[in-house]
Amino acid sequence: EPEVTQTPSHQVTQMGQEVILRCVPISNHLYFYWYRQILGQKVEFLVSFYNNEISEKSEIFDDQFSVERPDGSNFTLKIRSTKLEDSAMYFCASSGAISTDTQYFGPGTRLTVL
């Protein structure tokens, strides 16, 4: 069964450093998302991406965040200058041919900012 994959599973970085979280969505999906879950809190929407551009972003997704689909398979989230409060589990999700299709989630990347 097709699945969303994410790398790395755990990333440790120093405050102020740039990180890139990588996702490989399901191959025929067209809509891509990033969510995050701070420890003990609920899963929060960050950004949605369709047709090579951001469709919607939350207030969390400020100028230090960016997303890119550099090729036909990868979908990346870049945090330009990490802060302590960026420590969280980051989930990538993708959905199919229409926007109301079910979103399938990857296993997540745990980001720890020291």
Place this chain on the structure above:
Amino acid sequence: AQSVTQPDIHITVSEGASLELRCNYSYGATPYLFWYVQSPGQGLQLLLKYFSGDTLVQGIKGFEAEFKRSQSSFNLRKPSVHWSDAAEYFCAVVTGGSNYKLTFGKGTLLTVNP
């Protein structure tokens, strides 16, 4: 603003007992509703979804949920819980717009006693 409430933070049941996890939503239009499960260290797995039609929906692992518009609820049920069902359960609603982002509840942690 759209919101999802899961009133129970933590529920403990005995193996073989029945289970009901509560979910209430606030959304002006017809909602698209989901239940996801997150096992420790894992990503989010879709259990079931409601888009339209029959208000009782069946999911994987023997779970079902019933949509009740009058009560703005989408409670998850299972007649007999197995130890492997121990996990965190998230109710979510798709909110509208050009891209359908998920809004999650805070989750209910299920513990299963032998």
